[in-house]
Amino acid sequence: MKVKGFLFSAVEAAIKKPGRLDLALIQSLQPATAAAVFTTNSVKAAPVLLSRERVALGPIRALVVNSGNANACTGRQGMEDALETTRLVARYLEINEEEVLVASTGVIGQPLPMDRLSVALHPLVSALSNDAGLDVVAQAIMNTDTFPQMGCRQGMADGKSYTIAGIAKGAGMIMPNMATMLAFVVTDAAVELEWLEQIFTAGCDLSFNAITVDGDTSTNDTALILANGAAGNEPLGGHSEGAPEFVALLNDLLLSLALQIVRDGEGATKFVSITVTGALNDLQAKKGAKAIANSSLVKTAFYGQDANWGRILAAIGYSGVTVDQDQIDLHFDDVQMVKNGLFAGGDAEARGSEVLRRKEFCVTVDLKLGMGCATVYTSDLSHDYVSINADYRT
Amino acid sequence: MKVKGFLFSAVEAAIKKPGRLDLALIQSLQPATAAAVFTTNSVKAAPVLLSRERVALGPIRALVVNSGNANACTGRQGMEDALETTRLVARYLEINEEEVLVASTGVIGQPLPMDRLSVALHPLVSALSNDAGLDVVAQAIMNTDTFPQMGCRQGMADGKSYTIAGIAKGAGMIMPNMATMLAFVVTDAAVELEWLEQIFTAGCDLSFNAITVDGDTSTNDTALILANGAAGNEPLGGHSEGAPEFVALLNDLLLSLALQIVRDGEGATKFVSITVTGALNDLQAKKGAKAIANSSLVKTAFYGQDANWGRILAAIGYSGVTVDQDQIDLHFDDVQMVKNGLFAGGDAEARGSEVLRRKEFCVTVDLKLGMGCATVYTSDLSHDYVSINADYRT
Numbered sequence: 017m018k019v020k021g022f023l024f025s026a027v028e029a030a031i032k033k034p035g036r037l038d039l040a041l042i043q044s045l046q047p048a049t050a051a052a053v054f055t056t057n058s059v060k061a062a063p064v065l066l067s068r069e070r071v072a073l074g075p076i077r078a079l080v081v082n083s084g085n086a087n088a089c090t091g092r093q094g095m096e097d098a099l100e101t102t103r104l105v106a107r108y109l110e111i112n113e114e115e116v117l118v119a120s121t122g123v124i125g126q127p128l129p130m131d132r133l134s135v136a137l138h139p140l141v142s143a144l145s146n147d148a149g150l151d152v153v154a155q156a157i158m159n160t161d162t163f164p165q166m167g168c169r170q171g172m173a174d175g176k177s178y179t180i181a182g183i184a185k186g187a188g189m190i191m192p193n194m195a196t197m198l199a200f201v202v203t204d205a206a207v208e209l210e211w212l213e214q215i216f217t218a219g220c221d222l223s224f225n226a227i228t229v230d231g232d233t234s235t236n237d238t239a240l241i242l243a244n245g246a247a248g249n250e251p252l253g254g255h256s257e258g259a260p261e262f263v264a265l266l267n268d269l270l271l272s273l274a275l276q277i278v279r280d281g282e283g284a285t286k287f288v289s290i291t292v293t294g295a296l297n298d299l300q301a302k303k304g305a306k307a308i309a310n311s312s313l314v315k316t317a318f319y320g321q322d323a324n325w326g327r328i329l330a331a332i333g334y335s336g337v338t339v340d341q342d343q344i345d346l347h348f349d350d351v352q353m354v355k356n357g358l359f360a361g362g363d364a365e366a367r368g369s370e371v372l373r374r375k376e377f378c379v380t381v382d383l384k385l386g387m388g389c390a391t392v393y394t395s396d397l398s399h400d401y402v403s404i405n406a407d408y409r410t
Numbered sequence: 411m412k413v414k415g416f417l418f419s420a421v422e423a424a425i426k427k428p429g430r431l432d433l434a435l436i437q438s439l440q441p442a443t444a445a446a447v448f449t450t451n452s453v454k455a456a457p458v459l460l461s462r463e464r465v466a467l468g469p470i471r472a473l474v475v476n477s478g479n480a481n482a483c484t485g486r487q488g489m490e491d492a493l494e495t496t497r498l499v500a501r502y503l504e505i506n507e508e509e510v511l512v513a514s515t516g517v518i519g520q521p522l523p524m525d526r527l528s529v530a531l532h533p534l535v536s537a538l539s540n541d542a543g544l545d546v547v548a549q550a551i552m553n554t555d556t557f558p559q560m561g562c563r564q565g566m567a568d569g570k571s572y573t574i575a576g577i578a579k580g581a582g583m584i585m586p587n588m589a590t591m592l593a594f595v596v597t598d599a600a601v602e603l604e605w606l607e608q609i610f611t612a613g614c615d616l617s618f619n620a621i622t623v624d625g626d627t628s629t630n631d632t633a634l635i636l637a638n639g640a641a642g643n644e645p646l647g648g649h650s651e652g653a654p655e656f657v658a659l660l661n662d663l664l665l666s667l668a669l670q671i672v673r674d675g676e677g678a679t680k681f682v683s684i685t686v687t688g689a690l691n692d693l694q695a696k697k698g699a700k701a702i703a704n705s706s707l708v709k710t711a712f713y714g715q716d717a718n719w720g721r722i723l724a725a726i727g728y729s730g731v732t733v734d735q736d737q738i739d740l741h742f743d744d745v746q747m748v749k750n751g752l753f754a755g756g757d758a759e760a761r762g763s764e765v766l767r768r769k770e771f772c773v774t775v776d777l778k779l780g781m782g783c784a785t786v787y788t789s790d791l792s793h794d795y796v797s798i799n800a801d802y803r804t
Contacts, residue, residue: 401796
């Protein structure tokens with residue numbers, strides 16, 4: 017995945033086990049417009065605190081990212097290490113350190129191995145190239161992910177073709193004390209800053225903020241987009257002719273990355289879309305869908321392929337969302353299980369169980385109270401989830 | 411467990427498999443002052459709706475309870491069945507039907523088998539006696555509970571001795587589509603209504619509302635106390651000499667019942683007390699403790715005996731509670747793992763792992779911001795939890 021005006025590299029810095037890439041760099045040859053969404057967790061890792069500050073300041077020229085260590089709960093030393101990392105990258109690239117962002121993913125509470133990391137930064141910068149593409153960065157940010165999560169879209173603006181490429185890893189805290197969802201998107205399209213912030217935040221809401229594996233929000237979650245304008249188009253804004261296409265391509269890419277994360281969820285055997293319609297408003301619909309998606313009882317039922325609609329009604333009931341229990345309808349794919357709060361009867365049990373044996377299916381809950389609607393994507397809760405998370409550090 | 415002026419009975423009504431008691435009755439020989447706490451789930455079972463109405467109306471003389479079927483999500487027919495059950499009990503006991511409460515626990519969404527249930531009500535009333543004690547009711551409300559949960563306390567008021575006895579089953583929705591936590595307390599002490607409501611609600615907050623197995627709130631949760639005055643004391647109220655003792659005994663009994671529920675949690679291998687201190691206020695402390703207790707990542711770490719303090723800090727971080735990440739302290743029993751947001755170092759890792767190998771231990775998080783404090787009791791998330799909940803109906 018090549019994108020004009022961007023160079024990429026990845027090396028082994030021995031933060032993880034030997035033989036694994038764990039340090040990567042993205043360089044934009046010209047200053048890039050940047051927008052980002054960071055974790056809402058009150059406990060924030062040092063790289064999150066630093067990068068949040070810098071994205072707010074102005075254009076960005078580089079992002080350095082490591083896996084294997086989250087640099088979270090590391091106090092003042094953690095901030096010093098994050099600063100030093102960007103300082104060294106800036107020196108080797110001959111740019112300002114304020115133009116360098118940093119991200120980390122991995123174990124919480126251990127200091128970064130700065131001796132090994134700082135030694136690896138020079139070879140990392142030397143390895144920057146246009147050949148490898150964003151793929152090498154995707155490789156380097158994997159922890160226990162089973163496949164690199166990435167995607168690429170192409171569009172046209174002012175007769176110039178542009179590329180949007182993205183990579184991601186590990187949803188929320190589906191990774192144990194390995195904190196983090198990271199998502200990095202780079203595009204050679206020129207985009208106005210304010211509009212980029214607006215559409216990127218909205219796109220993340222419909223994608224990364226619509227997935228949940230275990231309901232835990234990490235200390236390091238970061239989604240970032242860099243737009244460097246190398247495609248040569250007039251900067252895209254809300255009124256540009258090419259705006260709708262750009263938004264559509266970006267949203268499609270973000271959703272694709274988010275769904276790859278769910279499919280790669282720890283121990284996941286099912287991929288489930290949960291839609292709540294007929295809520296009083298969209299916020300309530302999302303709250304209800306999240307309550308269903310995060311219920312351990314609902315998730316174990318998915319794993320057990322049990323068409324247990326009672327647990328779903330109970331979850332929406334305790335979600336805090338306004339419901340009239342005598343009006344709720346519920347479908348598994350096209351099979352109606354519940355009609356006006358009552359079991360639909362007939363062969364619904366058998367046909368519903370049939371649906372749950374599928375690897376992917378939809379749960380739709382209609383509250384019939386208003387126009388609010390939202391979809392959340394999740395996986396099941398399996399024996400393997402427990403194994404992976406119980407035994408991770410041992 | 412005998413209590414003056416109360417009769418008890420239980421029979422097989424074939425709601426569950428043959429050979430299992432599944433229908434029980436408590437009769438107070440004189441009208442009893444009643445107070446109750448019901449589920450906050452918006453989806454409420456018919457018996458909850460009916461009993462809530464009747465407790466508000468006045469004194470109660472009987473409670474009929476079945477297991478095996480929750481009579482939840484059963485619509486108008488469910489309410490008819492609940493009414494008919496209390497009507498038949500009232501007729502056989504020659505009392506008003508408004509004086510009869512009803513509770514149900516079991517599968518959601520299936521109609522009560524009224525043919526079998528109604529036939530069993532007459533033998534149930536005939537079997538009422540003072541001999542069997544509350545224990546038979548405890549037996550009859552078990553679903554997959556592995557032991558009957560009960561307790562008994564004795565005190566003195568005005569030179570009269572009184573008894574408080576209680577039974578409970580299944581916390582929250584630790585039971586799959588078997589909805590329900592039920593807790594019934596009976597006492598022969600005379601107690602003023604308003605004060606009884608007040609201390610019972612407060613007592614439930616410190617006990618049943620301080621336990622969590624999987625964070626799911628059922629459609630049927632009911633905690634009830636009946637005080638019939640057969641002990642002959644002057645009705646206890648806030649200013650009575652015997653008030654402090656009564657409150658202490660009641661709270662002690664309620665907490666004991668609640669902790670028995672956690673110990674009997676599905677697949678539980680650990681019993682963990684989670685205390686948050688130094689929060690801005692008690693509500694925030696409880697919110698933080700609950701977020702920790704309900705985190706699947708924290709619970710699997712307990713199961714894996716992994717001293718994974720990073721997950722606990724992440725959970726309090728996303729709980730919505732005010733924290734200063736550079737001030738947090740964390741202990742496993744007496745071992746300090748985190749000091750001012752940083753790993754405490756030394757042999758903390760080894761000693762912390764030691765603590766987690768215990769069957770019971772405490773996690774204490776000190777936010778050092780204020781005087782708010784709360785404790786929540788929980789269990790771990792094990793392979794057996796997944797098995798029980800994935801395979802329950804199959």
